[in-house]
Amino acid sequence: MEKKDIIQSFKDSLFTGLIALALFGPIVGLRTASKGEGLFITPQWGVVFLLVGLCILGRFLINLNSARKTEITFFSKFSSKFSAITEDKAKHFAITAILFAVVFPFLPFTDRYFMDVAIMILTYIMLGWGLNIVVGLAGLLDLGYVAFYAVGAYSYALIATTFGWSFWICLPLAGVFAAFFGILLGFPVLRLRGDYLAIVTLGFGEIIRIILINWYEVTNGPDGITGIPRPSFFGLPFKRSPDEGETSFHLFFNLEYSTMHRIIFLYYLILVLALITNYFTLKIRKLPVGRAWEALREDEIACKSLGVNPTNTKLTAFAIGAMFGGFAGSFFATRQAFISPESFTFIESAIIVAIVVLGGMGSQTGVVLASIFLIGITEMFRDLEQYRMIAFGGAMVLIMVFKPKGILANRKPTILMHGDKK
Amino acid sequence: MEYFIQQLVNGITLGSIYGLIAIGYTMVYGIIGMINFAHGDIFMIGAFVALISFIIFGLTGVALPVILLLVLLIAMLFTACYGWTVEKLAYKPLRGSFRLAPLISALGMSIVLQNYVQVAQGARVKPMQPLISGGLEFFKNSEFIVTVSYLQIFIVILTIILMGIFTYLITKTDLGRAQRACEQDRTMTALLGINVDRTISITFIIGSSLASVAGMMFVLYYGVIDFYIGFLAGIKAFTAAVLGGIGSLPGAMLGGLLIGLIETFWAGYVSLEYKDVAAFSVLIVVLIFFPTGFLGKPDIEKV
Numbered sequence: 024m025e026k027k028d029i030i031q032s033f034k035d036s037l038f039t040g041l042i043a044l045a046l047f048g049p050i051v052g053l054r055t056a057s058k059g060e061g062l063f064i065t066p067q068w069g070v071v072f073l074l075v076g077l078c079i080l081g082r083f084l085i086n087l088n089s090a091r092k093t094e095i096t097f098f099s100k101f102s103s104k105f106s107a108i109t110e111d112k113a114k115h116f117a118i119t120a121i122l123f124a125v126v127f128p129f130l131p132f133t134d135r136y137f138m139d140v141a142i143m144i145l146t147y148i149m150l151g152w153g154l155n156i157v158v159g160l161a162g163l164l165d166l167g168y169v170a171f172y173a174v175g176a177y178s179y180a181l182i183a184t185t186f187g188w189s190f191w192i193c194l195p196l197a198g199v200f201a202a203f204f205g206i207l208l209g210f211p212v213l214r215l216r217g218d219y220l221a222i223v224t225l226g227f228g229e230i231i232r233i234i235l236i237n238w239y240e241v242t243n244g245p246d247g248i249t250g251i252p253r254p255s256f257f258g259l260p261f262k263r264s265p266d267e268g269e270t271s272f273h274l275f276f277n278l279e280y281s282t283m284h285r286i287i288f289l290y291y292l293i294l295v296l297a298l299i300t301n302y303f304t305l306k307i308r309k310l311p312v313g314r315a316w317e318a319l320r321e322d323e324i325a326c327k328s329l330g331v332n333p334t335n336t337k338l339t340a341f342a343i344g345a346m347f348g349g350f351a352g353s354f355f356a357t358r359q360a361f362i363s364p365e366s367f368t369f370i371e372s373a374i375i376v377a378i379v380v381l382g383g384m385g386s387q388t389g390v391v392l393a394s395i396f397l398i399g400i401t402e403m404f405r406d407l408e409q410y411r412m413i414a415f416g417g418a419m420v421l422i423m424v425f426k427p428k429g430i431l432a433n434r435k436p437t438i439l440m441h442g443d444k445k
Numbered sequence: 446m447e448y449f450i451q452q453l454v455n456g457i458t459l460g461s462i463y464g465l466i467a468i469g470y471t472m473v474y475g476i477i478g479m480i481n482f483a484h485g486d487i488f489m490i491g492a493f494v495a496l497i498s499f500i501i502f503g504l505t506g507v508a509l510p511v512i513l514l515l516v517l518l519i520a521m522l523f524t525a526c527y528g529w530t531v532e533k534l535a536y537k538p539l540r541g542s543f544r545l546a547p548l549i550s551a552l553g554m555s556i557v558l559q560n561y562v563q564v565a566q567g568a569r570v571k572p573m574q575p576l577i578s579g580g581l582e583f584f585k586n587s588e589f590i591v592t593v594s595y596l597q598i599f600i601v602i603l604t605i606i607l608m609g610i611f612t613y614l615i616t617k618t619d620l621g622r623a624q625r626a627c628e629q630d631r632t633m634t635a636l637l638g639i640n641v642d643r644t645i646s647i648t649f650i651i652g653s654s655l656a657s658v659a660g661m662m663f664v665l666y667y668g669v670i671d672f673y674i675g676f677l678a679g680i681k682a683f684t685a686a687v688l689g690g691i692g693s694l695p696g697a698m699l700g701g702l703l704i705g706l707i708e709t710f711w712a713g714y715v716s717l718e719y720k721d722v723a724a725f726s727v728l729i730v731v732l733i734f735f736p737t738g739f740l741g742k743p744d745i746e747k748v
Contacts, residue, residue: 042526042529045522045523049493050566051565053497054565055497055566057571057572063500064497211733212733215732218480218691221480221548222684226684226729229725230725236718369676370556373552373556376549380549381549409563410564412559413557413564416556416558416560417553418553419549419552420557423539423546423547423549424539427539428543428546
């Protein structure tokens with residue numbers, strides 16, 4: 024490297040430092056805190072200088088090695104190899120993953136915490152697969168998917184607490200309700216183009232949340248609904264001491280009582296629900312309606328001229344996606360036994376969309392990887408409560424910058440013409 | 446009637462704030478065709494910078510107009526840095542990538558900015574004593590006295606001045622011409638010797654500065670801010686931009702005013718709790734009948 028280059032990159036780093044100072048100076052350096060009446064400022068210049076120093080150093084190192092380029096090639100090489108492997112061995116990969124998921128609760132290192140995280144990841148996988156029908160297959164950007172999740176959760180909670188019906192009756196009902204809401208929203212707005220649709224669905228998500236907060240008589244407002252019945256194992260509840268005339272799970276199978284039984288049951292429940300979603304998606308992709316979705320995503324005008332009704336086709340995708348969101352919502356309600364509007368904010372929608380897009384749109388395996396990665400990151404930073412969302416958002420930006428098509432960016436046609444097999 | 450006029454005044458004030466934010470959305474959408482989700486958070490950062498400078502200058506005892514001017518300039522400067530950096534880090538590498546990529550990147554950036562401010566400034570709401578007090582009173586003989594505060598007058602006049610400068614900038618200067626050319630055809634503009642990257646950066650800088658002014662107005666008008674204000678204000682401003690016809694600058698201002706008016710009238714006459722629902726419901730209804738907003742150009746797809 025020549026001397027001129029070094030001086031050049033040094034200047035560049037100093038400029039970066041100047042910008043960093045402008046960025047961090049006021050917001051980090053002058054922390055406002057209320058004392059008595061009014062606000063006062065506590066300077067924190069140490070942190071600012073540390074951050075600015077890091078920026079200068081980082082920029083200088085990047086310039087020096089032009090590390091960024093090698094990093095990109097390394098990253099894309101790695102991931103393209105990775106997606107090639109998963110594509111070739113898709114079946115093996117899927118079977119291994121499912122087997123691992125099945126034995127996971129009985130592995131020696133699995134404890135309560137791992138199970139909770141696994142259940143959460145599976146919930147997001149299911150939501151991701153549900154949204155993948157809308158975003159990945161039909162190409163409709165839905166930023167309010169959490170609305171259907173909320174509708175599912177609330178309809179399950181309300182039906183179960185009011186009528187006392189069992190989980191297995193409420194679950195399909197919740198799905199039907201969510202699908203109904205999907206149609207209700209979809210009918211007027213689905214003729215809009217991509218970005219307009221995005222903002223309208225976002226607005227719809229907010230409308231549902233505001234209604235949940237304010238409609239005290241039904242939803243109990245911000246306090247939420249408590250005492251949602253737990254699911255039972257085909258009529259056998261998970262209780263230490265069952266009520267009169269009832270047999271509980273551990274007595275029936277002659278096991279010692281443990282709270283883990285219920286957790287493991289919930290784990291398998293969400294696993295089965297998620298796999299049903301996946302199976303359904305894989306099957307429907309091969310049906311005429313699934314093909315119409317993918318065709319619409321690629322070229323709407325061509326579809327219209329071939330006699331596909333875009334609005335109805337999109338509406339089915341929207342309703343089916345919403346239905347799976349509703350299923351996931353009722354699972355969420357029964358797992359938590361408590362729901363409040365706070366669980367259904369826009370950030371949830373953003374996370375689900377991020378999972379679908381980061382995984383590579385339309386890729387079922389990608390959704391799994393992205394869920395594990397994103398939820399894993401937030402769990403890793405759990406001790407640093409405040410920083411975990413920064414890490415989460417940062418990861419979203421970084422993946423997009425380095426791998427804009429998602430982790431698994433294979434958009435293989437679902438069907439091939441005869442003799443077209445590679 | 447008096448009540449109606451009062452709501453009208455409040456609505457116009459709120460509408461000015463939304464309109465200034467909406468311009469940022471509509472400009473960015475016009476030039477690179479993406480929804481800049483982080484724009485609401487840029488507005489929030491503008492509000493924080495303004496709040497911090499108000500506290501600092503409040504201690505020095507300088508005259509109020511000087512403080513307002515200084516805070517305005519400082520907020521614009523520092524917030525513009527944020528807008529510029531966000532574009533460089535999160536959007537520029539994604540130019541020419543598929544449509545959803547910058548959107549996800551913007552969502553990530555929005556999450557980062559929100560939580561960054563939460564960590565740096567604390568999660569509590571920040572109250573500020575009103576700086577501009579007093580106002581004019583009308584209809585003193587009737588039951589309901591209409592008050593137009595000096596602050597409201599200040600906000601509306603400042604918005605009109607900024608809109609004037611901004612319109613001049615876009616319609617009369619070389620910069621504005623380059624900006625409009627980039628909106629129409631980026632490749633052709635580059636071929637004609639315009640630095641497209643620089644023009645896009647400037648678009649972000651202008652949008653962020655206007656958002657920071659809106660942030661300053663928000664601090665003065667409401668007197669409390671927290672790290673979360675950017676989200677709701679951002680989506681409402683975006684709604685405003687879509688309502689007016691995205692990509693159209695007068696449309697953004699019109700949409701901002703409409704959203705502000707709808708919200709205040711809904712809150713005044715229908716129900717306070719559901720005022721946020723009103724804006725979105727109106728948006729859905731408008732888009733059904735005017736799919737490209739009020740002032741948007743109809744967009745014809747060619748095969």
